Amino acid sequence: MRKEILHHRGMLSEGEILEKSKSIFHRLKNFLPYKEAQNVMVYIDFRSEVKTDGIVQDLIAGHKKAIVPICVPKTREMILSHLKNPAKELAEGTFGVFEPKEEYIRSVDASEIDLVIVPGVAFDRKGYRIGYGGGYYDRFFEKLSKRIPTVALAFDLQIVEAVPAESFDQAVDYIITESELIECK
Template sequence: MMKKIMRKELLTKRDGLTEEEVLHKSASAFQQLKASSVYNNANNVMVYLAFRNEVSTEEMIKDLFSRGKRVFIPLTVPETKQLIISELLDMEKDLEIGNFGVLEPKEEAIRPVDPKVLDLVIVPGVGFDKQGYRVGYGGGYYDRFLPRLSPGTPTVALAFEVQLIEKAPTDEYDFPVEYVITEKQFIDCKKIDLK
């Protein structure tokens, strides 16, 4: 219940950002990510496609393509609550509006891969605490997906400052991310003191 109320409050806060703020703050968050070794060392990057005022990932996808990196995007399978990871080759040609109103690969552009090939995963969410726990959209897709990555694969949440919370309600299925990056800070969640 607690999570539901929190999710609603966080979405309201995020929805309150203007388009200009979203673009400006997204660019700042991306600059922080771009300066990091986790980003620069990665070759196979999974990126979400932003919707509803999420931190925009369009510039990142263009940047990855321009560096000759491989880009992968999630495809939700509502029946099983699984994510299929599909390689994105062309933002113009490969995508259509899919489940939940999110851009997803068209049927003929689904190129599934084993999550173990990924060496960086950008994780969406509604809210995050500094330990890397998230309030998601309630489907549990990422909590099921993240344990399937190769051990040691860096996971990064992109968020706006308004999405940071003191503590996310957690249960044993919740899988924290390693880094949370906002327009103002780069948080290494593994180094956060829990006191």
């Protein structure tokens, strides 16, 4: 399933990705948990993922904290860092994903987060996801307070009938696509 969805997502043109991402961002901006949040964890998009640069800029312009994950392959965990100036502070890091350069890492505790914006490959309407296989977000969700909402950003083509879920898999609360907001719980 991962390979198939990545193939379909990879077939989207840059223009389609930008247009669909713009629609998703518009829905996110009208999403109450986003409007109310002051400290938002957001991924830095990679390849054909929903673009997040507009979200990061919106958070910074709104005097909110944009908090980005840094993957640590040795422990398979994520460090959280407050991002203030993406153009200056980001460089290619683990797995080719852009992350803050070492001198710009400003650690943030997960307890400070008001909303988590989650990437992924495929999602079902119950909020279960297929990621990239590292388990970073599942391990992170285990430590995250259940009161903190999680929202995945995905293109319609990433929504599937059912994702095979294990007992340790953590579902997201919401999914926003270019055409809908899905309440998963």
